[in-house]
Amino acid sequence: LRRLAATIRKSTTILLPAWKKQLKNLNQDILMLKQDVRTRWCSTHDMLKRAVRLKTAIKSFCEADNDLHPDLDLEEYQLSRREWSIAEQLLEVLKDATLFFSRSTPNLASVIPVMDVLDERLTTTALPGSKTSKGVPYDPAVRFAHKFAQQVLNKYYELTDSSECYRIAMGEF
Template sequence: MISMVLEYKAAVKKITADQDNGLREFKLSRAEWDIVKDLHDVLQILKDATLYFLRSTPSLATVIPVMDHIDTILATAALDKVKFSAPIHAALTVAKVHLNMYYDRTDQLKVYCIAMVLHP
């Protein structure tokens, strides 16, 4: 949905600028459009991971490297206060906390240790 809104940004701006159709209250400011773009970029990472796992049967050996990749991206993005707006920065920080929670849980699983040792 966000991709579509960004693709048709000019049309959305034109429709929401018209007073006669009652949609003016939904007109986005420049800052709000920037937030939409930031949100799209961040969510694209998670969408790509989801689609990757839908293509095949995920195993611990394939999930962990993807989680590591997402962790690196979230950590870098959460620290970059200049690139992202405050709401996106806050969301990235919360996402990083949640991902760390999953890491803590996997570290305690015997199957995780076995999978990491047996993985080629």
């Protein structure tokens, strides 16, 4: 999805007009795929949200036998059924964090409680047999990502013990 979005955006004379034509033919709003930007923490969520919304257009745009643009070779950007499932599961997982951290009043005292909530959520969803809100078991790749995220979270959680600012904010100094 990252590569497809970048490829369409960079190809202003070929792919971008073909993408807009594809959306128009499917009676969808003319929307660009969102870019995933490393320096913007919520951009992965935004990218996945837009991609899932435009799933039908993306799938048909990347098909080898697309009548609208038979000259374009976009098969390498096709996502398998499993990859779409993973994208949808990651979107669900990232939604809660994105909504929480997009609040207008973040503060230092809320960091530790939020880390606790994230740790609990990651622990639960990383377990075999854990399910999405739709009752579908999480893909093993998503569960592994949860375990990895939990390790990173624990690393930062341990660092808060040595920070006077966090200890003051939590009333433990």
